[in-house]
Amino acid sequence: MAIRTIRVMGDEILEKKCREIKEVTPRIQELIDDMFDTMYDANGVGLAAPQVGILKRVVVIDTDGTGYVLINPEIIETDGSQTGQEGCLSLPGKYGIVTRPNYVKVRAYDENMEPFELEGEGLLARAICHECEHLEGVMYVEHIEGELMDVETDIEE
Numbered sequence: 405m406a407i408r409t410i411r412v413m414g415d416e417i418l419e420k421k422c423r424e425i426k427e428v429t430p431r432i433q434e435l436i437d438d439m440f441d442t443m444y445d446a447n448g449v450g451l452a453a454p455q456v457g458i459l460k461r462v463v464v465i466d467t468d469g470t471g472y473v474l475i476n477p478e479i480i481e482t483d484g485s486q487t488g489q490e491g492c493l494s495l496p497g498k499y500g501i502v503t504r505p506n507y508v509k510v511r512a513y514d515e516n517m518e519p520f521e522l523e524g525e526g527l528l529a530r531a532i533c534h535e536c537e538h539l540e541g542v543m544y545v546e547h548i549e550g551e552l553m554d555v556e557t558d559i560e561e
């Protein structure tokens with residue numbers, strides 16, 4: 405396990421489309437493990453492979469204590485809408501208001517390359533949409549309503 409460097413906006417790798425994964429090799433498994441470590445270390449709720457410099461279609465998400473790995477994810481159903489704050493580990497200290505579906509169903513492959521479907525509402529739905537877009541080279545700032553804002557942080561020493 406290892407924590408990888410998170411690429412920040414401006415790095416052109418975040419603007420590229422990722423390639424499908426055909427097989428979970430030991431190298432891909434290591435990538436997935438490292439992505440979880442990196443996401444948890446940064447207190448994030450989702451991370452996509454291009455954010456650690458790898459142009460492959462895999463994301464990890466944990467919005468509620470359950471870690472999900474989505475390989476080659478494809479959103480197959482959406483419903484409703486939610487408007488709220490969204491941020492990204494590739495744009496630290498910032499957030500914006502983004503409207504997303506309130507419900508999402510995604511089809512993906514797990515670490516054994518078995519297909520499965522995951523349904524999410526609220527924050528999980530938002531995270532699924534956000535992370536899947538990273539695989540297309542899209543950052544959430546393309547959708548923000550109004551200005552990009554600074555997260556107010558309390559500095560305590």
Ligand code: NI
Nearest residue numbers: 491492493494
């Ligand atoms: Ni992000």
